[in-house]
Amino acid sequence: MEGIVVAVALAFVIAIVVYAPFNKRNQESIARPAKENEQLADLTARKNGILLAIKDLGFEFEQGKLSEKDYLELRDRYEQQAIALLKQIDDLKAELASKRSSSRKKSCPACGTPTREGQKFCVNCGAEQ
Numbered sequence: 001m002e003g004i005v006v007a008v009a010l011a012f013v014i015a016i017v018v019y020a021p022f023n024k025r026n027q028e029s030i031a032r033p034a035k036e037n038e039q040l041a042d043l044t045a046r047k048n049g050i051l052l053a054i055k056d057l058g059f060e061f062e063q064g065k066l067s068e069k070d071y072l073e074l075r076d077r078y079e080q081q082a083i084a085l086l087k088q089i090d091d092l093k094a095e096l097a098s099k100r101s102s103s104r105k106k107s108c109p110a111c112g113t114p115t116r117e118g119q120k121f122c123v124n125c126g127a128e129q
């Protein structure tokens with residue numbers, strides 16, 4: 001019995017690993033506006049830069065190149081910037097996600113009532129979809 005559970009779990013993990021790259025590629029190629037994609041990459045790069053700067057700052061402080069007061073001040077400022085960037089990244093991601101889902105929504109060609117994925121007839125006018 002235990003062997004079966006392990007085998008099923010293993011198959012599941014393999015399926016995720018194999019499927020994930022395709023899934024990611026599909027998501028990225030579907031209607032993600034290039035401009036916002038660039039913006040997201042830019043924000044992420046800036047965030048990474050600040051995180052690196054915080055790390056450097058800690059290193060410099062440890063080496064005695066910075067006073068504790070300067071270190072804490074600078075670190076605080078960097079952290080505020082990182083938090084602001086993270087928020088912008090989250091907002092942008094949410095915006096992209098809502099755009100993706102709204103562009104996927106379909107509606108009845110006859111009356112415009114929103115229809116669900118796989119629905120064959122319109123719930124409002126009965127037209128074939």
Ligand SMILES: [Zn+2]
Nearest residue numbers: 108111122125
């Ligand atoms: Zn309809």
